[in-house]
Amino acid sequence: MFKKWHLFTPGPVPVPSRVLLAGAKPTPHHRLPEFSSVLSEIRQDLQYLFQTKRPVFFFASSGTGAMEAAVANLFSPGEKVLVVRGGKFGERWGEIAETYGLVPVFLDVSWGKAVRPEEVEDRLAADPEIRGVLVQAHETSTGVKHPVRELAEIVRKRDVLLVVDAISALGVYPLPMDEWGIDVMVAGSQKSLALPPGLSFLALSERAWSQVERASLPRYYFDLRREWQAYQKETTAYTPAVSLLLSLREALQMIKEIGLERLFAHYALISEACREGVKALGLELLAEAPCEALTVIKLPQGIEGGKLTKLLRERYGVILAGGQGKLKGRVVRITHMGHQSPLEVVLALSALEVGLSELGYPVKMGTGVSRALEVIREKGKEVYA
Amino acid sequence: MFKKWHLFTPGPVPVPSRVLLAGAKPTPHHRLPEFSSVLSEIRQDLQYLFQTKRPVFFFASSGTGAMEAAVANLFSPGEKVLVVRGGKFGERWGEIAETYGLVPVFLDVSWGKAVRPEEVEDRLAADPEIRGVLVQAHETSTGVKHPVRELAEIVRKRDVLLVVDAISALGVYPLPMDEWGIDVMVAGSQKSLALPPGLSFLALSERAWSQVERASLPRYYFDLRREWQAYQKETTAYTPAVSLLLSLREALQMIKEIGLERLFAHYALISEACREGVKALGLELLAEAPCEALTVIKLPQGIEGGKLTKLLRERYGVILAGGQGKLKGRVVRITHMGHQSPLEVVLALSALEVGLSELGYPVKMGTGVSRALEVIREKGKEVYA
Numbered sequence: 001m002f003k004k005w006h007l008f009t010p011g012p013v014p015v016p017s018r019v020l021l022a023g024a025k026p027t028p029h030h031r032l033p034e035f036s037s038v039l040s041e042i043r044q045d046l047q048y049l050f051q052t053k054r055p056v057f058f059f060a061s062s063g064t065g066a067m068e069a070a071v072a073n074l075f076s077p078g079e080k081v082l083v084v085r086g087g088k089f090g091e092r093w094g095e096i097a098e099t100y101g102l103v104p105v106f107l108d109v110s111w112g113k114a115v116r117p118e119e120v121e122d123r124l125a126a127d128p129e130i131r132g133v134l135v136q137a138h139e140t141s142t143g144v145k146h147p148v149r150e151l152a153e154i155v156r157k158r159d160v161l162l163v164v165d166a167i168s169a170l171g172v173y174p175l176p177m178d179e180w181g182i183d184v185m186v187a188g189s190q191k192s193l194a195l196p197p198g199l200s201f202l203a204l205s206e207r208a209w210s211q212v213e214r215a216s217l218p219r220y221y222f223d224l225r226r227e228w229q230a231y232q233k234e235t236t237a238y239t240p241a242v243s244l245l246l247s248l249r250e251a252l253q254m255i256k257e258i259g260l261e262r263l264f265a266h267y268a269l270i271s272e273a274c275r276e277g278v279k280a281l282g283l284e285l286l287a288e289a290p291c292e293a294l295t296v297i298k299l300p301q302g303i304e305g306g307k308l309t310k311l312l313r314e315r316y317g318v319i320l321a322g323g324q325g326k327l328k329g330r331v332v333r334i335t336h337m338g339h340q341s342p343l344e345v346v347l348a349l350s351a352l353e354v355g356l357s358e359l360g361y362p363v364k365m366g367t368g369v370s371r372a373l374e375v376i377r378e379k380g381k382e383v384y385a
Numbered sequence: 386m387f388k389k390w391h392l393f394t395p396g397p398v399p400v401p402s403r404v405l406l407a408g409a410k411p412t413p414h415h416r417l418p419e420f421s422s423v424l425s426e427i428r429q430d431l432q433y434l435f436q437t438k439r440p441v442f443f444f445a446s447s448g449t450g451a452m453e454a455a456v457a458n459l460f461s462p463g464e465k466v467l468v469v470r471g472g473k474f475g476e477r478w479g480e481i482a483e484t485y486g487l488v489p490v491f492l493d494v495s496w497g498k499a500v501r502p503e504e505v506e507d508r509l510a511a512d513p514e515i516r517g518v519l520v521q522a523h524e525t526s527t528g529v530k531h532p533v534r535e536l537a538e539i540v541r542k543r544d545v546l547l548v549v550d551a552i553s554a555l556g557v558y559p560l561p562m563d564e565w566g567i568d569v570m571v572a573g574s575q576k577s578l579a580l581p582p583g584l585s586f587l588a589l590s591e592r593a594w595s596q597v598e599r600a601s602l603p604r605y606y607f608d609l610r611r612e613w614q615a616y617q618k619e620t621t622a623y624t625p626a627v628s629l630l631l632s633l634r635e636a637l638q639m640i641k642e643i644g645l646e647r648l649f650a651h652y653a654l655i656s657e658a659c660r661e662g663v664k665a666l667g668l669e670l671l672a673e674a675p676c677e678a679l680t681v682i683k684l685p686q687g688i689e690g691g692k693l694t695k696l697l698r699e700r701y702g703v704i705l706a707g708g709q710g711k712l713k714g715r716v717v718r719i720t721h722m723g724h725q726s727p728l729e730v731v732l733a734l735s736a737l738e739v740g741l742s743e744l745g746y747p748v749k750m751g752t753g754v755s756r757a758l759e760v761i762r763e764k765g766k767e768v769y770a
Contacts, residue, residue, distance in 0.1 A: 001579050001639060002651045002769075004401070004726040016389070194386050254386060266387045315769045317726040341389040341702040346735045346754070350728045354762045365762055366755020369731070373750040377739045384387075384700045 002317075008348045009321040010140050010168050010294050011190040012197055013338025015247075016254065019195060023247035030242050036234035038249055043231070045252035046201065049193075049260070050185060051176040056203040057227050058248075060241035063167035063188030066200035068096050069222035070163050070184045074132060074208060076216040077101040081132040082123055082160075084115045084146060087139035088324045089165060097134065100217050105130060111142050111327065114289040117150035124160055132161040132183075137169035141324040143287035143296030143333065145173075152181045161208050167191060170201075171255065172267045172293040172337060183208040189244065192267075192293070193251050194338040198244045265383045267292040269376065270336045270345045277349045277372035281356070281363060286331055294321075294335040297352075300361050305329040308355050318351035342380055346372060387702075393733045394706040395525050395553050395679050396575040397582055398723025400632075401639065404580060408632035415627050421619035423634055428616070430637035431586065434578075434645070435570060436561040441588040442612050443633075445626035448552035448573030451585035453481050454607035455548050455569045459517060459593060461601040462486040466517040466548075467508055469500045469531065472524035473709045474550060482519065485602050490515060496527050496712065499674040502535035509545055517546040517568075522554035526709040528672040528681030528718065530558075537566045546593050552576060552585075556640065557652045557678040557722060568593040574629065577652075577678070578636050579723040583629045650768045652677040654761065655721045655730045662734045662757035666741075666748060671716055679706075679720040682737075685746050690714040693740050703736035727765055731757060 007014050028035050046056035059065050071093075075081065081102050083094045086109030097104040107123055109115050115135065124130055133155055138145040148164055155162040161183040166175055170185065171192030177185050182205065189199035204212070204224070212224055226237040255263060271292040275285060278297050286296040299305055305322040306329055312318045321333040334348045349368045357363040392399050413420050431441035444450050460466065466487050468479045471494030482489040492508055494500050500520065509515055518540055523530040533549055540547040546568040551560055555570065556577035562570050567590065574584035589597070589609070597609055611622040640648060656677040660670060663682050671681040684690055690707040691714055697703045706718040719733045734753045742748040 001401070001577070001643065001648060001724055002726055003639075003643070004399075004724055004729075006726065006728075014389075016386070192386070251386075254388075258386065258388070263386065315765060316728050318728065339386055339389055341387050341391065343391075343701050343703065343732050343735050343739075344389075346731055347728050350731045350754070350758055350761075353758060354728075354765065357762055358766065364755075365758040366751045369735070369754050369758070370749075370751020373735055373738060373754070376735075377742055377750055380700060380739065381743065 004317050006318045006344070006347055007338070008334050009319055010333060010335045010337065011188065013190060013194055013335065014340060015194050015196055016339040018254065019247045019250045022250035023243040025246055027242050030240055031235065035242070038245065039236070040234055042245060042249050042252065045256060049171055049252065049255060050203050052178045052203050054178070054203050054205060055228065055231055056201055057224060057231070058199055058201045058240070059222065060198060060244070061200045062197060063186065063200050064092065065222065066186040066188070066202045067092065067165055069219070069224065070186055070202055071096050071100055071102070072217045072219035072222055073224045074161060074163070074184065074211045074215050075100070075102055076214070078103060080105055080127065080130045081134050082107055082120065082130045084109060084120070084133070084135040086113060086115060086144060087111050087136070087141035089136050089139055089141060091325070093134035093165065112144060112286045112288060114144050115146050117147050117154055120151055121154050124154065124158055130160060132163055134163045135165070137164050137166040137175055138291035138293060140168045140294065141327060143285070143290050143294055145287070145289045145291040148175060148182065149180050155183070156181050161211065168293050168337065169291065171260070171263060173264055173291065177203060177205070181205065189248065192337045193248065195244060195247050195251050198241050199248060262383070266342070267336055269379050269383045270340070270342060271295060273372040273375040274334055274336065274345050274349065276375050277368035280371035281353065281368040286327070293337050294333050296331050296333045298331055300356070303356060303359050303361055305332055308332060308359060311358060312351045312355045316351050316354070318347060320348065320351070342376060342384060389702050391703045391729070391732055392723070393719050394704055395718060395720045395722065396573065398575060398579055398720065399725060400579050400581055401724040403639065404632045404635045407635035408628040410631055412627050415625055416620065423630065424621070425619055427630060427634050427637065430641060434556055434637065434640060435588050437563045437588050439563070439588050439590060440613065440616055441586055442609060442616070443584055443586045443625070444607065445583060445629070446585045447582060448571065448585050449477065450607065451571040451573070451587045452477065452550055454604070454609065455571055455587055456481050456485055456487070457602045457604035457607055458609045459546060459548070459569070459596045459600050460485070460487055461599070463488060465490055465512065465515045466519050467492055467505065467515045469494060469505070469518070469520040471498060471500060471529060472496050472521070472526035474521050474524055474526060476710070478519040478550065497529060497671045497673060499529050500531050502532050502539055505536055506539045509539065509543055515545060517548055519548045520550070522549050522551040522560055523676035523678060525553045525679065526712060528670070528675050528679055530672070530674045530676040533560060533567065534565050540568070541566050546596065553678050553722065554676065556645070556648060558649055558676065562588060562590070566590065574633065577722045578633065580629060580632050580636050583626050584633060647768070651727070652721055654764050654768045655725070655727060656680060658757040658760040659719055659721065659730050659734065661760050662753035665756035666738065666753040671712070678722050679718050681716050681718050683716055685741070688741060688744050688746055690717055693717060693744060696743060697736045697740045701736050701739070703732060705733065705736070727761060727769060
């Protein structure tokens with residue numbers, strides 16, 4: 001009876017049963033009028049989530065699919081894009097750009113650091129051929145938040161598009177697309193939306209949309225022109241992931257009930273509690289500018305990440321994420337996204353304490369948890385009032 | 386997304402999705418051969434859980450139904466039964482006995498104390514007309530464990546039956562029915578079986594069974610003679626709660642996979658962690674002999690139980706139980722039963738700390754949790770190896 005999983009991974013995340021059950025209903029046919037009304041409700045609520053008046057498109061794909069859709073719909077072969085590369089997902093932007101015959105110009109950032117807006121400005125000034133900046137709202141591999149608002153201000157002065165991978169950021173902290181002037185924002189279902197994986201999302205500013213007709217890169221499934229035609233007829237170009245969309249409708253409903261402001265406040269609080277707890281344990285955060293979606297913790301010398309995550313998973317059912325790429329084995333990541341109640345972060349920290357102690361790192365039990373509880377005690381009464 | 390319930394109540398308890406999904410299957414017909422094989426599997430596994438070779442009966446009813454069934458099937462009007470009354474459920478035995486025209490002899494025990502076996506022995510010696518002893522394995526209203534093994538030894542020397550309400554005890558700690566010589570053991574579904582409410586169980590020793598024909602109290606739905614006839618034909622007397630039985634089959638399967646020994650060790654560990662955490666907070670346990678199913682905590686002067694449970698439920702989604710009867714408002718109860726992973730007890734303690742502090746009781750955040758984690762750190766590696 002005690003074998004129960006607690007997911008603290010940056011996707012998948014815990015899914016509310018209300019959302020799961022919505023997707024467990026008998027599959028309606030996607031070309032019938034009843035489903036059109038589902039689509040139009042979803043599309044409206046996605047605009048609320050994206051904080052945009054622009055249409056939001058979705059695909060049956062992982063988040064990577066929508067990253068590819070962004071590139072394929074905006075650019076033409078041989079065009080230059082500036083790629084902010086400070087982790088695994090920055091690398092992915094570069095790989096997609098190269099795959100499509102673009103010329104990526106890499107702005108390398110140490111893993112754990114945020115890009116400095118001045119550097120982007122300098123690069124754009126130095127090379128007027130650059131047509132787009134590809135960046136993450138935060139790097140999920142390092143937990144670093146990039147300065148999206150400042151980047152949007154910089155590109156706005158030029159004929160350059162800002163393409164933001166907000167796959168694990170949308171709905172976690174403010175990224176008001178229209179207000180900040182983000183040109184393209186990409187999201188995924190298995191993050192703050194607290195859905196199972198399988199859906200991706202993207203929205204384009206007017207400025208970005210004007211590039212879609214001009215762009216000559218090949219695209220078929222991800223062709224936004226076709227999707228826009230279908231959108232106007234209250235349908236989709238190809239068969240959509242119907243059951244996931246029924247779940248999505250429910251998840252969006254939940255988010256509206258809570259409200260974006262409160263949701264952001266929740267994530268701000270539990271991520272702060274986690275960071276404070278981690279620091280109280282004498283551990284360091286990897287990110288100099290940490291995001292609210294997850295906390296990336298540098299492991300002490302001698303503690304191997306794989307061993308730690310395995311022990312916690314097998315013995316206590318607590319699933320933390322390890323490091324990716326060059327951080328493999330060296331960090332552990334606690335995610336705050338999805339269906340998590342305010343005190344569940346304490347579960348993750350408790351597991352971390354017990355696990356580190358078992359592996360030989362000296363921990364006075366409760367040190368991190370106590371600090372996290374102080375933060376929640378202090379601020380919880382406002383956030384969850 | 387943060388609105389999520391954490392049930393720490395003594396029934397209902399968290400139910401594993403595997404168990405819920407088993408009950409969500411299309412309802413089979415209960416008179417077809419396929420269902421007979423379900424029944425025979427369940428009956429066999431219930432014997433494992435009850436640690437008996439005797440048949441185990443079930444009813445679609447709450448646990449109270451099976452308490453009533455025990456009384457109605459064993460006794461005749463005007464017969465005397467000794468009722469151990471040290472809490473709300475001891476009172477219930479008395480009410481049932483009175484309702485059926487038995488003569489209850491009350492052995493009153495202060496709420497929070499266990500009955501002393503010598504007292505039972507003295508009462509039985511003093512009054513040879515007493516035909517049965519009605520007792521709880523533990524009093525769920527106080528958290529007190531009664532000395533069932535010792536009571537079984539006492540009644541065994543006499544023509545007296547030991548009837549044990551193990552509704553929230555079975556599967557939590559050892560109560561080997563045959564080995565100890567317990568005459569009747571009653572259980573319910575929404576406790577350690579981690580099922581939704583709706584099923585009750587009971588098993589009778591040979592000695593108890595020999596009274597069933599003799600007993601002249603009226604019973605129809607709860608008539609064990611009819612159930613035994615149906616049992617032998619691999620069916621049930623009346624329509625059973627089919628979907629709950631499908632869930633039960635799954636729950637029993639899970640219990641067998643874990644094994645009773647490990648399950649008992651799990652409950653022993655998390656209840657110890659909870660008690661130690663509570664004591665570290667400077668709080669007192671109500672029970673002098675605490676059971677492993679739940680921890681009943683005396684609230685400090687000035688803290689009203691209803692306010693505390695409301696605050697924790699509304700703000701943090703953590704549902705603790707308040708006091709019952711004369712303990713209303715004066716205690717709070719943290720339950721360990723059901724689908725709870727080892728570290729979830731920390732959630733309950735965290736909530737308790739935050740809540741008490743909000744209501745004015747001085748708590749250095751993390752004091753209780755730290756102590757609980759020490760216990761888990763020390764013993765978890767063996768229990769969950």
